[in-house]
Amino acid sequence: MDDARSRFNVRQHAVVARPDHLTLLFRRLLDDQETLGVQPLSASLTVLLMLHEVARSPQGPPNTTAGAALLAGRAYARARFHQPLSASGLATELNCHPDYVGRVFRQTYHCTLTEAIHRRRLQQARLLLLESSAAVDEIARRCGFEDVGYFRRLFKRHEGMSPRTFRQLYARLHVNTG
Template structure:
């Protein structure tokens, strides 16, 4: 008989469900009160929403955590380019929680590792849609999502001051123009500083080169098109800014250990709602 290692533990969170909202350019966020937490991660566009007396302008790459039993509602019509992940969960209050490590998630934050956060959401959604999502797995994924959110920087206060830095301006330019032919020299010119200096401070701020940042943005957009779109791989490569479809395939396989078509087949099931 094979030996079994049995693990008995409880997690501080209880997953409820999750989804992906894709705007049709009509309507506003519903006016409601939930009995659970609602974490929103905006992938594109801007979500204007208010919780109680506080208004939020949640841009692409930012998260918003809405509290249980607090009224929230949209303050502007959904823009046509808006899409966001949402996650509902509860926090378990148990006596064993005392002395454990904490996870401090800012209510409104700018995500420091958007690809990792999106992948965690996609894993949750894929298993949820296939019917294979067990409660323990769901709770673990929620914990992972919250840990990623906790790595983020607050979108208010000190982070707003840091947004004027050259590295942040360079990253914003890359996010806006990754689908175009783009070079480090061009980004440096737009930011207004020396290319070598910008390359150094960018790597210090983001832990990767600007070229890697461009590739990450292109691959993230490619993943979205593979899952939600109908273009073939070469068309997706061109839309993402890759002139060479073969190079795109090699880069994608190196990053994800599978071809673009294999990725499309694996992640084709997504829980999507729209206005």
């Protein structure tokens, strides 16, 4: 399996597109090593998934006015994820047409602006589920979801489990002490 199809290019320096996924994979690796001992095949597959996350990271936005607007829009969405946000509202803030912003954002980041907002909100929700004892309803509201039912459905779609199950499965925080 050493042919060209089994290889992928991993840059030495990259901004990881989904750092929350990389963190979850790393936590899974630590948990597996702690509970099952070192399992070479399992550990190798998990590390391969981690490398795949780094390899699939986008190069970043183009160095244009649109690229600058996208960076500003992405930063705006990341900073204000807990507030009511919409793609059209963000386009208005950037003084651009919503269709244009949506098209360029999708070409650059390979997802819609709404998907990026949801990812950021879910990233914060995962963090709060692991590091706080707040109720799921409260976490959903803190992360900008007005409809708790929608938050639960979206969380399950992205994580494959409910927020409560996620908390129970990953709540133990592993710290390497030397």
